[in-house]
Amino acid sequence: MRARVTLQIEVAFSEPVRSANTLLRLTPRPFDGLHVLDWFVGVEPVATLRRIEDGYGNMSHSCSHAGPLERIAITAEGQVETQDAAGVSRGLHEKQPLDLFLRHSHDGPGEEITAFAKSVSGADRLSRLHLLMGALHDRIAFAPTDSAPRAAAAVFAEGKGCAREIAQIFVTAARSQNIPARFVSGLLLDGAEGAAFHAWAEAHVDGIGWIAFDGALGFCPRDVHLRLAHGVDYWSAAPWRQAFSGYADQKVETRLKVTAARQASWQTQQ
Amino acid sequence: MSQGFFDEMTNGAADPRAIYSGVANWLRAAPPEILDARRDQAELLFRKIGITFAVYGEKDAAERLIPFDIIPRLLGGDEWARLEAGLIQRVKALNMFLTDIYGRQEILKAGIVPPDLIFRNECYRPEMQGHRAPHDIWTHIAGIDIVRVDDEDFYVLEDNCRTPSGVSYMLENREMMMRLLPGLFADHAVLPVDNYPDNLLASLRSAAPPHCADDPRIVILTPGQFNSAYYEHSFLADKLGVELVEGRDLTVRDDIVYMKTTEGEKRVDVIYRRVDDDFIDPLVFRPDSVLGAAGLMGAYLAGNVTLANAPGAGVADDKAVYTYMPDIIRFYLGEEAKLKNVATWRCREQDALKYVLEHLSELVVKEVNGSGGYGMLVGPHASKEQIETFRQKLLSDPDGFIAQPTLSLSTCPTSFTGGVAPRHVDLRPFVLSGADGVRIVPGGLTRVALKEGSLVVNSSQGGGTKDTWVLATNAK
Structure with missing residues (x-):
């Protein structure tokens, strides 16, 4: 669009x-x-x-x-x-290796998120990531806000969070299963967020590259997502x-x- | 004398080693009351000067005194020459390694160091990727922890490339010895350490941004008086004749750092920062930090200010990277490491992990990112529960740990009420890197584990210090 x-x-x-x-x-x-x-x-x-x-x-x-x-x-x-690329973020100037996006924050992924991610199984990595996004969408109620994001474990326990928090949980969950994942901040062009800024995650699948997953909305970013920046966590991509x-x-x-x-x-x- | 350890005074023989003959004679001749009196005087003086440190996680220990032992630790001129050459080599390699990691990453491409070790490390700063530190110096001040197990070799226990502390004790201990035992001091040809502040100042000056005028303005950035090393920060500022500042004293405008003074703002060129990476700039790192200055990283990346040490230098002092240091030295310098590494099991490797789990009661297990003796298991001294706790930790996060044999650290005579007894020691020399080369004063901080049999020398774990005398005369 x-x-x-x-x-x-x-x-x-x-x-x-x-x-x-x-x-x-x-x-x-x-x-x-x-x-x-x-x-x-x-x-x-x-x-x-x-x-x-x-x-x-x-x-x-x-x-x-x-x-x-x-x-x-x-x-x-x-x-x-924007074009609907089925969520694939190809053609970006990549400066960091995949290993960086396997890094855990200081307190680690936490038992609950790890167990949650582990419980989601799929035929291959791609389908598993889709299922993870769906499971997260079901599990965490989407409550838009522009205030500073809280820690992933706390949001997960509460079961309610904003787009940035849900993206951070997705990233944490994927990394706990040894899947490179990163945080993406951007805008929603259809006004569905209700807040100015939106956020989602990208996970890496060999052979395809980085694929975007929007756990807050429950689908892979299409042409309504305008990508601004990515990073290892929210703060590096804010x-x-x-x-x-x-x-x-x-x-x-x-x-x-x-x-x-x-x-x-x-x-x-x- | 304790069995099976290299005692630096006696080496297990009836007669002392040649360089220790003066100290041995003095210990024989001096009545116990004299030693007791000197010890009390030392404590009194330290209290008066106010050299204290804080122990994190302890309620009543905000201002504790590090115990000082009055018997000096001696090194021969020949021993020091070997050590110095090894330190220079090591620090050169560390700086080249950091330049490479944040640059072309040749060592990773060559398959020498596994990339995940670097990039999954929290001390690797993606913000620095593609950036060259001014003059390619990343660790301007490095503290390399050294131990001995015999009268030949020096082993490196760990590299500290971030903000190593303790140099104020090196300098104060010397002053103390000259006051307390002037006779003993005069009998030995002790090489001076008091030019350390001059060396530090010269190194920092040389590291100023290339465009900087003749006289760069240098400041020391401290987290403030609640930091455990605050005494040292103010001590160094005083000795160097530079301003001691906190984050709130700095302001960054259009990528230029200014210090607020009573005469208005002054441009700052070099910041010797004793604030960790995480806290130096709330716009780039931890947003809740009030210890740094907003915009500092922008100024740094624009080349308008030098940060010593450089952000991201900590990736080189990771304990897992340490195990590759002999390879790192070979890769960049084409030389064999002059200082030995302690044999280390990388728990990230299956076979190593298996071995470590089977021998927990014999090994020292360390967290890869830990420092200050926290998060460490000393197998032979640990209870069954502690070993079990570590077994679980290792199983859940093998990548986070390394293990080493329990080293037979050398011992030095140490004075206590009621006599003299050998205690284990290590040594932290401070290595300064500037655009004009490497500087080291002969000596360093000798830390001593005061508890009988203990191998943990960290001051936060009940260690004390000694003055280190590097002599003009040779040990052999």
Whole structure:
């Protein structure tokens, strides 16, 4: 599908802060399932945005603001064309080996998630991953939120979580079965999330490559998923991170506007 | 004398080894009251100076004194020369290994080190991939733990490439000895260690970003006064004549690090950080950290500031990577390792695991990522329950452990109320790497296991320290 996407993040501080540093991963990188026609990232008050490809191959921007500062507005906007690639993320610039995506967090996968992942069996790795996604979808109720994600084990025990938390459980579960898996952050173009940001997971299957699994929605990402970044966990793939110095409460408002553009390829337009 | 151990003073003979003759004579001649008095004075002085450390996980031990033993540990000039050459070789290889791991990864392609050992290690930082540390120096300050089992060989017990501590004790112990036992000190041609701060400063200066002006501004970044090594951080800042800062004193603007001072902001070029990777930048690593500075990694990756040691250096001091050090040295330098490695079973390998499980009561089992003597099993000294607990740990996570034979660590005479007795020791020399080469002062921190028969020298586990005298004269 072809769409014009406008994402806005508004940060308001209850008191003016002395300074703020921001890291953005809001620039989609094209791959077989994604054609980026144009893309723009901006920040207000105006600051130099320094572009850097991070260790995973994501395109990131960083900026700093000197205070006194009451609000920061971030905009990412552009036109993209997504294709249903049955979830396969092929054609990305891969900078890290599969082994990295088998790494466990410090406290390990936890017994419950390991047992859960173990209980899902399939004819081969691919079908097993599909079943894992389905089982996770049934097991964890999807409750969208934009607040910081909690630990996978805790969310699993509670049985309710946001897309990022469910993605993290999928990653943890897959790794516990020695399947390379990584965290992906992105946007949903059909507005189904109810929150601005969405997240899913990718797992690696030999012979095919990285395949995306959306445990929150219960299906493999199709053309409504716009992929922004991936990493070993949520924090390394987070679409934006910010730290400020000063005594203030931070209120964040995110808005995502998607206008479907006419289905057309470049060729027919010309 | 304890049986079966190399005693550095006597080597099991009736007469002391030549370099120890002065110390042996002194011990024979000095009345016990003198030794007792010197011990009390040492403790009093340390309390006055306020050299303390905190033991994590212990309630009443926020500020504990590391016991100091007044009998020096001696090394001959010839012994030191061998050790020094081995240390220089090892640290060169460690820096080349890190450059390679975060660069072309030739050693992995050559099949020398298994890739999963690197990439599944939490200390491997994907953020650093493709980045070259300034001057290809990753571990500016390395602490290499050394043990002896006879009068010939030195063995490396572990490499510490992150933020090794203890150098303040090396320096304070020397001051203490010169005050307490000036006569004994004067009778020996002891090589000086007091130029360590100058060496450290020179190394850090040389490691400044290439574009930096003549006089780089250096700071020491501490997690703060609740850190177990805070004393050392402030001690070093004082000796180096540089600012001691906490994360909140730094600010990063447009990829440049500034220190807030009463005269406004000053640009910072080199940060000797005693804060772990996880905490140095809340934008990149742990978001809840207040110990670092937001944007620091951005400034580092942009080449505007040097972090010593470099982020991600910890992947080289993993205890499983350690087992490959002889191969690593051969791969990069084309030389055989001058310092030996302790024989190690990698529990990740089936046969090794089997052997280890069958011999738990004889072996020392260590967590691959552990440090400070935590998470360790000393088989011969462990209870049945402890062994059983470790058996379960090993079975559930074999990759997380290595095992080594219980080494017959050498012993040195140690003074106690009521006499002198041999106790096991190790040695941590501090190796400095700069753009202009490697610097080591002759000596290091000798740690001593004060409990009779104990082999664990870590200060968090009841170890003490001694002054290490490297003599101008040879042992043989």
